[in-house]
Amino acid sequence: MGPEQTPPELTHFRDGLPCMVDVTEKAATTRTATAEGWVRLPPEARAALEAGTNPKGDPLTVARLAGLAGSKRTAELVLLCHPIPVTGADVQVTLEEAGVRIVATVRTTAPTGVEMEALTAVSVAALNVYDMLKAASKALEITGVRLLGKTGGKSSDYRAADREV
Structure with missing residues (x-):
């Protein structure tokens, strides 16, 4: 960054200290996220x-x-995440060729999005698969956690380039 450029304003830091973004004045809108x-x-x-022989x-x-x-x-685990009402959630866990x-998919009507809630749902579910199967093998691998899409809010809708949600 050159001397004439000012650093960007950080949304989660104020005076060098972490803070929660104030969403008090934002309108509550319907939002969804899929991960x-x-x-x-x-x-x-x-x-x-x-075979259904997993000991757990x-x-x-x-x-x-x-x-x-x-x-x-999610707000208990992701430090600067707002506690929001999860008004709907669907978690699908399927055995496929790749694993x-x-x-x-998580839904809310709130002044902030539910991307972190969807990502947390996936991550916690994956950790539980690991925990339940670790007696069969410790070589399980959690991978590919990502946002597939989101709707609602101030920023535009998002769809992962290689995926329809």
């Missing part, structure tokens, strides 16, 4: 899952419930 993530399975974990039980059902709970607790795919 996905994957848990890659080594052969022994896939075999236990497919059904990881896909547990992960779905964990993702729903995670979406509602366990997790897709979460």
